[in-house]
Amino acid sequence: MEVRRSFEIQLQNLQENLIEMGHFVRRMLQKAMQALVEQDTALAEEVIADDDVADAMDINIETKCMRLIALQQPMAKDLRVVGTVIKAIADIERIGDYSVDIAKIAIRLSEEKYFKPLEIISKMAATVDTMIDETLKAFLERDLPLVQKVCNEDDEVDHLYKNLFDELLDYMRKDPELVYQSTYFLFVARYLERCADHIVNVAERVHYMVTGQLLQLAPSHRSTSEE
Amino acid sequence: MEGPIKLETQNVNFYFGDNLVLKNISIRIPSNRITAIIGPSGCGKSTFLRLFNRMNDVLEGARVEGKVLIDGVDIYNSNIDVAMLRRKVGMVFQKPNPFPTSIFDNVAYGPRIHGLHKGKDLREIVENALRQAALWDEVKDKLHRSALELSGGQQQRLCIARCLAVEPEVLLMDEPASALDPISTLKIEELMQGLKERYTIVIVTHNMQEAARVSDYTGFIYKGELVEFAPTVDIFEHPQNKLTEDYITGRFG
Ligand SMILES: Nc1ncnc2c1ncn2[C@@H]1O[C@H](COP(=O)(O)OP(=O)(O)O)[C@@H](O)[C@H]1O
Ligand SMILES: [Mg+2]
Numbered sequence: 001m002e003v004r005r006s007f008e009i010q011l012q013n014l015q016e017n018l019i020e021m022g023h024f025v026r027r028m029l030q031k032a033m034q035a036l037v038e039q040d041t042a043l044a045e046e047v048i049a050d051d052d053v054a055d056a057m058d059i060n061i062e063t064k065c066m067r068l069i070a071l072q073q074p075m076a077k078d079l080r081v082v083g084t085v086i087k088a089i090a091d092i093e094r095i096g097d098y099s100v101d102i103a104k105i106a107i108r109l110s111e112e113k114y115f116k117p118l119e120i121i122s123k124m125a126a127t128v129d130t131m132i133d134e135t136l137k138a139f140l141e142r143d144l145p146l147v148q149k150v151c152n153e154d155d156e157v158d159h160l161y162k163n164l165f166d167e168l169l170d171y172m173r174k175d176p177e178l179v180y181q182s183t184y185f186l187f188v189a190r191y192l193e194r195c196a197d198h199i200v201n202v203a204e205r206v207h208y209m210v211t212g213q214l215l216q217l218a219p220s221h222r223s224t225s226e227e
Numbered sequence: 228m229e230g231p232i233k234l235e236t237q238n239v240n241f242y243f244g245d246n247l248v249l250k251n252i253s254i255r256i257p258s259n260r261i262t263a264i265i266g267p268s269g270c271g272k273s274t275f276l277r278l279f280n281r282m283n284d285v286l287e288g289a290r291v292e293g294k295v296l297i298d299g300v301d302i303y304n305s306n307i308d309v310a311m312l313r314r315k316v317g318m319v320f321q322k323p324n325p326f327p328t329s330i331f332d333n334v335a336y337g338p339r340i341h342g343l344h345k346g347k348d349l350r351e352i353v354e355n356a357l358r359q360a361a362l363w364d365e366v367k368d369k370l371h372r373s374a375l376e377l378s379g380g381q382q383q384r385l386c387i388a389r390c391l392a393v394e395p396e397v398l399l400m401d402e403p404a405s406a407l408d409p410i411s412t413l414k415i416e417e418l419m420q421g422l423k424e425r426y427t428i429v430i431v432t433h434n435m436q437e438a439a440r441v442s443d444y445t446g447f448i449y450k451g452e453l454v455e456f457a458p459t460v461d462i463f464e465h466p467q468n469k470l471t472e473d474y475i476t477g478r479f480g
Binding site: 003 | 463
């Protein structure tokens with residue numbers, strides 16, 4: 001052991017950077033949802049500003065990955081770690097983008113009086129939040145059962161999305177006054193559903209990183225998420 | 228493993244005197260593919276390679292148990308003509324070892340002693356071998372100059388041409404690029420890709436990146452045992468054995 005000490009440190013560092021970026025983006029989504037629910041425009045602006053930080057993290061981590069590949073030629077499980085990180089940051093970065101989209105909607109709706117409490121959306125967001133947390137933990141601890149749990153939770157998000165979709169459609173049909181808000185709520189729900197898909201991608205990569213097998217662990221979400 | 232098998236060993240033990248150097252090795256090496264053998268120095272790679280042209284036979288205290296087959300034929304059978312075997316199984320060594328004669332004569336040597344040129348134009352045989360070894364364009368105007376005037380990389384390609392001139396079926400390469408500069412190394416590797424259409428190639432290398440770049444299959448030998456043998460992508464992306472993984476990720480302490 002200890003033969004490639006500086007390499008080990010760089011690889012370790014890379015994984016810590018991913019965790020850090022993951023939690024940063026997770027926090028962006030939390031703030032965006034809070035901004036929406038509490039109609040807090042200042043908080044929404046904060047999320048929009050955070051996006052630059054997330055983008056910088058993305059570029060920084062990718063640069064490190066490319067450098068490790070070029071200079072250290074990682075192999076086998078090391079190679080799988082680097083490959084996983086490169087893919088994962090792209091998915092995590094997208095979650096940051098969706099958080100910004102939600103924050104912008106929060107600003108648009110900040111003067112509105114909501115016609116109903118944001119129950120299902122909040123539930124979706126809470127599930128996605130858990131999924132992000134669990135995926136990062138699964139990555140750090142190479143925890144395959146946790147990976148599977150995340151993939152199962154995606155079904156829950158899909159299910160909530162579908163219920164909300166039907167419910168909002170119903171409101172819109174009955175009362176044109178509600179179309180404006182409902183449309184935005186639908187967008188938010190759609191973004192959350194996409195976030196769940198992205199975090200499932202990351203979870204599937206964790207599975208690959210540990211086993212070497214690339215699998216679609218949540219086949220159900222593939223069909224419902226087609227455009 | 229897909230495709231026909233060219234080389235095979237069945238439960239081979241190899242001894243130098245009392246020293247058991249290869250332990251119960253069974254492997255099936257496919258035709259027209261490049262197979263790399265990796266492992267730390269002294270693990271038995273060169274000894275393994277020399278099984279297939281019986282080059283170990285001449286070494287003091289050498290003894291083989293088990294079977295070594297080429298095209299299903301046991302090459303340690305007493306009725307095997309070793310000279311014919313070595314024509315069929317060419318070998319390239321770590322250090323280029325051209326004869327101190329002309330470039331032409333180096334390549335013509337094998338066909339002359341095997342009488343292959345009878346009824347054929349020797350020049351044509353030589354040109355053909357040099358072309359296959361990707362050396363022709365560099366030497367065509369100086370075929371009668373001394374081989375020793377060539378660069379190391381050119382000398383190694385000349386040695387490959389010398390092997391090819393006797394129309395072998397198998398090419399054994401024992402760290403063929405380890406004495407060469409990076410560009411010459413890449414040229415040899417590129418050349419190997421062209422050669423595998425016609426030959427079965429086994430290359431021993433201690434350079435893992437080289438094994439990863441050139442080979443279709445990789446075997447990892449450790450302390451005389453074949454620890455893992457699999458498609459090269461599997462070995463370098465997700466090896467099954469912990470020892471293999473420790474070795475190729477550079478964590479052998
Ligand atoms: N001619 C020989 N006589 C006795 N022992 C030898 C001879 N050649 C190699 N060995 C021993 O056999 C083992 C394997 O050697 P070798 O096949 O050359 O390993 P590698 O090519 O992997 O470096 C080593 O322990 C080495 O000391
Ligand atoms: Mg050797």
